[in-house]
Amino acid sequence: MYRYNDFDEAFVRNRVAEFREQVRRRIDGSLTEDEFKPLRLKNGLYLQLHAYMLRVAIPYGTLNSRQMRQLALIAERFDKGYGHFTTRQNIQFNWPRLKDVPDILELLADVEMHSIQTSGNCIRNVTADHFAGAAADEIEDPRPTAELVRQWSTDHPEFQYLPRKFKIAVSGSPNDRAVTKANDIGLRMVRNEAGEPGYEVIVGGGLGRTPMIGKTVREFLPKDDLLPYLEAILQVYNLSGRRDNKYKARIKILVHETGLDELKARIEDAFERQKRAFPGVPADLIRQIEEAFAPPEFENTQSLAYEQAQADNPAFRSFVETNVAEHRNPAYGIVTVSLKPIGGTPGDATAEQMRVLADLAERYGHDELRVSHEQNIILPHVRKADVPTVYAALGEAGLATANIGLLSDIIACPGMDYCSLATARSIPVAQAISKRFDELNLEREIGPLKIKISGCINACGHHHVGHIGILGLDKAGRENYQITLGGDGTESATIGERTGPGFDAEDIVPAIEAIIEAYLALREDASETFLEAYRRLGAEPFKQAIYGENGDKARAA
Numbered sequence: 001m002y003r004y005n006d007f008d009e010a011f012v013r014n015r016v017a018e019f020r021e022q023v024r025r026r027i028d029g030s031l032t033e034d035e036f037k038p039l040r041l042k043n044g045l046y047l048q049l050h051a052y053m054l055r056v057a058i059p060y061g062t063l064n065s066r067q068m069r070q071l072a073l074i075a076e077r078f079d080k081g082y083g084h085f086t087t088r089q090n091i092q093f094n095w096p097r098l099k100d101v102p103d104i105l106e107l108l109a110d111v112e113m114h115s116i117q118t119s120g121n122c123i124r125n126v127t128a129d130h131f132a133g134a135a136a137d138e139i140e141d142p143r144p145t146a147e148l149v150r151q152w153s154t155d156h157p158e159f160q161y162l163p164r165k166f167k168i169a170v171s172g173s174p175n176d177r178a179v180t181k182a183n184d185i186g187l188r189m190v191r192n193e194a195g196e197p198g199y200e201v202i203v204g205g206g207l208g209r210t211p212m213i214g215k216t217v218r219e220f221l222p223k224d225d226l227l228p229y230l231e232a233i234l235q236v237y238n239l240s241g242r243r244d245n246k247y248k249a250r251i252k253i254l255v256h257e258t259g260l261d262e263l264k265a266r267i268e269d270a271f272e273r274q275k276r277a278f279p280g281v282p283a284d285l286i287r288q289i290e291e292a293f294a295p296p297e298f299e300n301t302q303s304l305a306y307e308q309a310q311a312d313n314p315a316f317r318s319f320v321e322t323n324v325a326e327h328r329n330p331a332y333g334i335v336t337v338s339l340k341p342i343g344g345t346p347g348d349a350t351a352e353q354m355r356v357l358a359d360l361a362e363r364y365g366h367d368e369l370r371v372s373h374e375q376n377i378i379l380p381h382v383r384k385a386d387v388p389t390v391y392a393a394l395g396e397a398g399l400a401t402a403n404i405g406l407l408s409d410i411i412a413c414p415g416m417d418y419c420s421l422a423t424a425r426s427i428p429v430a431q432a433i434s435k436r437f438d439e440l441n442l443e444r445e446i447g448p449l450k451i452k453i454s455g456c457i458n459a460c461g462h463h464h465v466g467h468i469g470i471l472g473l474d475k476a477g478r479e480n481y482q483i484t485l486g487g488d489g490t491e492s493a494t495i496g497e498r499t500g501p502g503f504d505a506e507d508i509v510p511a512i513e514a515i516i517e518a519y520l521a522l523r524e525d526a527s528e529t530f531l532e533a534y535r536r537l538g539a540e541p542f543k544q545a546i547y548g549e550n551g552d553k554a555r556a557a
């Protein structure tokens with residue numbers, strides 16, 4: 001992984017010292033909360049419902065064991081003993097005291113981490129495929145690209161005050177695990193007819209109030225042109241993006257209002273100028289970055305213990321089926337550790353669990369960990385022969401839930417339990433759904449299913465691209481939950497369709513149950529997934545299941 005150089009080190013330390021002074025002035029009253037707000041947001045510190053919240057950047061979700069241990073230490077010493085991994089591959093601490101934040105930032109700097117650009121109208125933490133460098137289907141590791149974008153965008157003077165926040169995601173595989181079509185810019189690594197790697201550039205995706213699937217502005221961009229092209233897009237957005245209305249300020253609205261062809265012409269024009277002014281990234285720098293992500297030395301070991309353990313232990317076999325993905329080296333597996341135990345808070349890990357994960361990464365995983373946008377942790381390179389041992393250790397730490405990609409692997413934003421923008425709770429809904437289907441013992445029978453829950457229209461829980469999406473709203477002082485169906489966050493990205501009127505908190509789990517029952521009754525056979533069945537059947541049978549034959553329940557709502 002990438003290591004800080006002297007410049008990075010000094011830059012981050014200076015920011016900590018500067019913020020320490022700002023915090024001191026806030027605490028002694030020389031700064032009001034209003035004056036302090038823009039300063040704290042520059043350092044990823046929010047004021048939530050009950051406390052401050054610090055959002056720490058984990059670029060492209062990649063961590064080593066030392067960094068994970070430091071996060072554990074921070075959780076234990078300065079928070080309530082846990083951290084929350086988010087859909088942007090960051091970690092959030094929900095309960096730091098203001099006076100401690102500079103010390104937390106100092107501890108982060110000790111392990112080459114920070115909170116810069118995790119808030120504000122700037123280019124946010126760059127995300128990438130969480131299986132990067134390990135996936136069997138990969139064209140190239142997307143992280144050198146993400147790292148280049150990180151270096152270019154950090155403290156970029158021209159892009160510190162964009163019309164709104166700006167999100168970039170990179171995928172190195174044809175199977176999109178980075179939700180590139182729901183980002184402001186999505187970069188998908190592709191090859192041209194000559195077999196050279198480059199990028200498909202997608203612009204204007206985004207969820208929230210006006211959900212949109214990104215549109216392709218370039219089918220193939222040579223790798224060398226990446227930064228001038230990104231500069232061009234950002235320049236056009238910075239100049240033309242709307243600043244009169246916060247809700248219309250994202251680039252997706254610019255794409256929509258200007259039209260793709262016109263916007264493309266403006267981008268290409270800016271790109272031509274930019275390319276003349278910017279001869280390209282020095283080859284040395286590219287080489288350095290690529291070397292920093294060189295794959296570990298893989299051993300071609302036998303995996304007899306792995307096969308045997310599956311034959312002997314059905315629970316382990318279930319774990320392998322859902323939580324171990326194909327690695328580019330057949331002697332290895334990619335182990336996804338679920339942070340979604342039945343009835344737990346999606347994305348939370350205790351300090352103790354973080355240490356277990358760090359130990360396992362160090363001993364069995366080439367010292368690498370990843371955070372997925374689905375709020376789980378990945379050990380990307382585990383020898384198959386070691387997976388049974390890793391599984392046993394995960395089990396002791398309460399981390400061996402075998403549910404990746406299944407119903408209880410739910411994305412849920414913090415909602416009203418923490419977030420000051422929330423209109424409803426998300427976490428208890430996720431907990432209630434996972435408990436109910438555990439009682440029914442139906443999860444494996446149902447098969448692949450993505451449920452995603454947001455506590456307000458901002459859609460941090462990605463509900464629009466959930467096969468079943470749930471949006472919590474406030475309706476006359478009561479929490480009300482709208483359902484969307486058929487969303488998809490992969491390469492075939494689709495925005496889910498709203499079924500109709502929402503449900504009260506006590507009715508949302510029965511409604512989900514009715515949808516699932518309809519699916520089980522209507523699917524062609526067990527191999528037809530929920531999403532496939534929905535695409536074949538359309539929304540009607542599912543609406544009938546929740547609103548009644550004649551829509552009676554909908555009218556009554």
Ligand code: SF4
Pocket residue numbers: 413414415416419420421422423454455456457458459460461
């Ligand atoms: S979706 Fe809304 S409630 Fe949930 S984290 Fe985002 S802003 Fe907060």
